[in-house]
Amino acid sequence: MLDQSYYSKTDEIIEHYGKDARSLIPIMQDIQAEYRYLPGELLTYVAEQIGITEAKAYSVATFYENFSFEAKGKYVIKVCDGTACHVRKSMPVLEALWKELGLSKKKHTTDDMMFTVETVSCLGACGLAPTMMVNEDVHPSMTPEKALAVIEELRGRG
Structure with missing residues (x-):
């Protein structure tokens, strides 16, 4: 379970790019830049917020090698x-x-x-x-x- 601050930061990122399916990749990139990985809970949240299915969000995230669902070191x-x-x-x-x-x-x-x-x-x-x-x-x-x-x-x- 993620702290509420993760969702607040994600809301800022979504607001920056807009609630549009075309914004998925830049939103994921910014989340990963912020936390050094892409928490699954946030990916699900982003999908809901921008109006795409969770399956679509995960298919995009797993297609690109540079997205990671595991926390990485500094x-x-x-x-x-x-x-x-x-x-x-x-x-x-x-x-x-x-x-x-x-x-x-x-x-x-x-x-x-x-x-x-x-x-x-x-x-x-x-x-x-x-x-x-x-x-x-x-x-x-x-x-x-x-x-x-x-x-x-x-x-x-x-």
């Missing part, structure tokens, strides 16, 4: 495992992050909600492989040691 780390990154040893980078943060294929976010680690098929920076992103920042030519140094720097920021 720092979302994406490790590329596309061909160029994989052959240049991106998996040892991923494994070092998992080990350092106590994460795995099944557990993506630290208990303190500080870090989320995901693998992606491509970050579009093949010439910089292996590549890792932290939120919007690209980190090229990664090694396990460099990845752990990034984690330490982020921990220092809080």
